[in-house]
Amino acid sequence: MEGTVIKSTGSWLTVRGESGKMFNCKLRGKFRMKGIKSTNPVAVGDRVEFDIPDDEEVGVIHKILPRHNYIVRKATKLSKVSHIIAANIDQAVVVVTVAFPRTSTGFIDRFLVTAEAYHIPAVIVFNKIDIYDEKLTGQYENLVEIYTGAGYKCMAVSALRGDNVDMLKEMLKDKTNLFSGHSGVGKSALINAIELGLKLKTRAISAYHKKGMHTTTFAEMFPLSFGGYIIDTPGIKEFALVDFDRKEIAERFPEMRKYMHNCRFSNCIHVNEPGCAVKQAVEKGEISLSRYENYLGILNDDYWEATEKDFRST
Numbered sequence: 364m365e366g367t368v369i370k371s372t373g374s375w376l377t378v379r380g381e382s383g384k385m386f387n388c389k390l391r392g393k394f395r396m397k398g399i400k401s402t403n404p405v406a407v408g409d410r411v412e413f414d415i416p417d418d419e420e421v422g423v424i425h426k427i428l429p430r431h432n433y434i435v436r437k438a439t440k441l442s443k444v445s446h447i448i449a450a451n452i453d454q455a456v457v458v459v460t461v462a463f464p465r466t467s468t469g470f471i472d473r474f475l476v477t478a479e480a481y482h483i484p485a486v487i488v489f490n491k492i493d494i495y496d497e498k499l500t501g502q503y504e505n506l507v508e509i510y511t512g513a514g515y516k517c518m519a520v521s522a523l524r525g526d527n528v529d530m531l532k533e534m535l536k537d538k539t540n541l542f543s544g545h546s547g548v549g550k551s552a553l554i555n556a557i558e559l560g561l562k563l564k565t566r567a568i569s570a571y572h573k574k575g576m577h578t579t580t581f582a583e584m585f586p587l588s589f590g591g592y593i594i595d596t597p598g599i600k601e602f603a604l605v606d607f608d609r610k611e612i613a614e615r616f617p618e619m620r621k622y623m624h625n626c627r628f629s630n631c632i633h634v635n636e637p638g639c640a641v642k643q644a645v646e647k648g649e650i651s652l653s654r655y656e657n658y659l660g661i662l663n664d665d666y667w668e669a670t671e672k673d674f675r676s677t
């Protein structure tokens with residue numbers, strides 16, 4: 364039988380069969396992935412082949428089908444061992460809000476860069492529009508202009524009031540969707556509004572200030588009754604960018620890609636070089652200043668130092 368792993372807690376896996384039936388499964392023998400050391404050989408989103416041996420309740424997975432992509436997190440920046448968070452993702456959805464807890468453009472841009480690095484199409488969902496006053500609406504409109512200008516799809520919803528939930532469902536339909544965003548932006552509330560039967564726990568914002576309230580480390584995948592899946596994850600900013608080089612960051616900004624070939628120097632990183640076409644486009648307002656500043660911020664993230672050292676030592 365063939366199925367999709369929708370939950371993974373150590374050695375036990377929940378596999379959803381073709382008919383939608385759930386099976387409790389274990390792995391047979393040892394699985395090793397080529398090219399990557401990982402703590403878990405199988406992750407949510409993996410397509411697997413499994414058997415249910417006679418007179419047993421438990422399924423046995425004997426094959427993991429090839430992945431079209433997967434995202435990983437490292438234990439530490441320098442760690443060589445990765446944890447696979449999820450596999451076979453079609454769309455990355457970042458849930459944000461200009462209300463509380465306000466999402467920074469730095470967070471959004473790091474998320475988008477990561478999605479670009481994995482070649483996963485990304486969309487931005489602005490939640491809590493029911494509480495946007497005139498000022499917040501202005502800020503929201505400004506962000507939509509920046510991100511649609513950069514080539515990203517934006518959507519405005521209210522999990523609480525139900526605004527545009529049908530539009531969101533249409534966008535998620537028949538895809539495996541990774542949901543990410545800060546705690547408290549309303550991911551669980553949104554998933555509940557999309558799939559009424561789920562009834563995930565939502566938390567009052569005040570609870571987030573208490574210690575030990577971290578969400579699950581295991582990503583969980585929810586089948587959608589109208590087709591497709593949602594994977595609820597902790598923030599994507601923790602995701603390690605394997606095989607990713609600092610000089611490639613600008614290529615992860617779709618609006619910069621159009622200009623960078625006109626820079627005077629082929630190795631331009633668009634910071635201080637003369638004849639930089641990217642900087643000229645920023646000056647002319649063709650590339651948003653906020654996106655460019657966050658590009659510079661990402662260039663300065665410690666992450667790259669660690670990663671480059673990591674690469675050098677291998």
Ligand SMILES: Nc1nc2c(ncn2[C@@H]2O[C@H](COP(=O)(O)OP(=O)(O)O)[C@@H](O)[C@H]2O)c(=O)[nH]1
Nearest residue numbers: 491521522523546547548549550551552565566
């Ligand atoms: N006003 C308003 N509050 C919301 C909305 N969506 C979620 N919330 C509230 O925000 C808080 C956090 O929501 P939750 O779904 O737990 O966020 P998560 O951490 O991203 O899963 C809860 O108190 C929700 O009731 C919304 O659309 N409007």
Ligand SMILES: [Mg+2]
Nearest residue numbers: 550551564565
């Ligand atoms: Mg939640």
Ligand SMILES: [Zn+2]
Nearest residue numbers: 626631633639
């Ligand atoms: Zn340049």
